[in-house]
Amino acid sequence: MHDSKIAPEVLERVRAWRGKLHLYDVIDGARTALIVIDMQNHWVKEGCPGYAPGAVDIVPNINRLAEAMRSAGGTVAWVRMCASEDVIKGWDVFADFVARDGFTGPWLTSLTEGNTGMEFWHELDIRPADEIVTKTRYSALIQGASDLEARLRRRDIDMVIITGVTTNTCCEATARDANMLNFRTIVVSDANAARSDTEHNGSLTNLFNLFADVMTTDEVLDRLQGAKELERTLTSARILSD
Numbered sequence: 001m002h003d004s005k006i007a008p009e010v011l012e013r014v015r016a017w018r019g020k021l022h023l024y025d026v027i028d029g030a031r032t033a034l035i036v037i038d039m040q041n042h043w044v045k046e047g048c049p050g051y052a053p054g055a056v057d058i059v060p061n062i063n064r065l066a067e068a069m070r071s072a073g074g075t076v077a078w079v080r081m082c083a084s085e086d087v088i089k090g091w092d093v094f095a096d097f098v099a100r101d102g103f104t105g106p107w108l109t110s111l112t113e114g115n116t117g118m119e120f121w122h123e124l125d126i127r128p129a130d131e132i133v134t135k136t137r138y139s140a141l142i143q144g145a146s147d148l149e150a151r152l153r154r155r156d157i158d159m160v161i162i163t164g165v166t167t168n169t170c171c172e173a174t175a176r177d178a179n180m181l182n183f184r185t186i187v188v189s190d191a192n193a194a195r196s197d198t199e200h201n202g203s204l205t206n207l208f209n210l211f212a213d214v215m216t217t218d219e220v221l222d223r224l225q226g227a228k229e230l231e232r233t234l235t236s237a238r239i240l241s242d
Contacts (some may be wrong), residue, residue: 001057002197004189006214007205014208023213024159024184027223029072033131033157034065035148035178037140037164037171038081039124042110042117044165049106049117054193055165056121061191061217062163063125070127072224075155077131077148078120079140081170084112087136139173141181149181159184161220162212163191168203175212185212188220 015021039062042048044055066076085108088094098104110117120126137145152160160183162175171192178185187207194200208214215223 001190002054002193002200004204004216005201006208007201010205010209022215022219024186024223027072027159027161027186027220029069029074029224031074031157032069032072032159032161032224033075033077033152033155034069034161034163035140035174036062036066036076036078036124037162037174038079038166039121039164040080040111040117041119041121042081042107044121045116049110052165052193052195056123058163058165058191058193059121059123061188063123065161065163065188065191065217065220066125066127066130068221068224069161070129074224075131075152075157076127077133077151078124078126079133079135079146079148079164079174080118080120081111082113082118082134082136083108091137137173138170139177140170141174141177152183157183159186161186161188163188165193166199167192167194168199169194172203172207175207179211186220187212187214188217189214190216 011021039055042050043052045051069076098107109115112118131151133140133146133148133151135146135148140146140148160178162171162178162185164171171187175185175187187204189204192200194203204214
């Protein structure tokens with residue numbers, strides 16, 4: 001598990017701007033989606049081309065969040081990356097960053113439908129009622145990458161909670177686009193993973209500054225429970241006023 005830390009100067013700036021550390025005190029489960037990014041064998045299974053050490057460590061927290069989200073009436077969406085040669089046509093700059101002998105080929109093969117790398121990690125608690133989304137770019141919410149935004153809009157979702165791998169690539173890209181699309185966005189520090197603490201914490205710092213609230217799993221669960229308590233209080237108040 002990463003030693004998650006946000007740069008002190010950013011914490012100070014956020015407190016000064018917002019008057020408090022966290023934006024969201026209550027999470028309304030019915031209007032919230034847990035977005036789990038790329039928890040596929042390609043990144044989680046040792047020996048696969050994209051293996052990120054520590055990715056498996058966040059599985060229990062992701063499962064805890066998924067169970068709590070369902071209990072609160074929320075949505076759970078499992079997003080997987082497909083990067084076959086056919087899919088990434090028209091994305092030539094991808095190769096500029098990763099192309100070298102013995103690298104690009106295994107990645108594209110691993111992330112082609114029907115191969116082991118495309119499959120979700122076997123310890124994830126995926127349920128039949130959950131959403132399964134396939135994306136073709138780093139961000140699940142950039143135009144043309146997937147139909148995730150449309151699915152969220154149909155469910156009247158206005159908040160997304162981002163988890164998965166890797167923090168500084170697909171998770172950060174999705175979180176940034178979520179903010180740009182006017183979703184209230186939370187990134188879970190101990191339910192995201194990267195290849196190093198440096199990359200993980202750099203991403204959390206960037207996101208916390210202007211794009212997303214950053215919380216631990218326990219902080220999210222506390223606020224989600226608060227939403228249920230608030231609902232019960234409002235229901236009781238309505239009954240008393242009738």
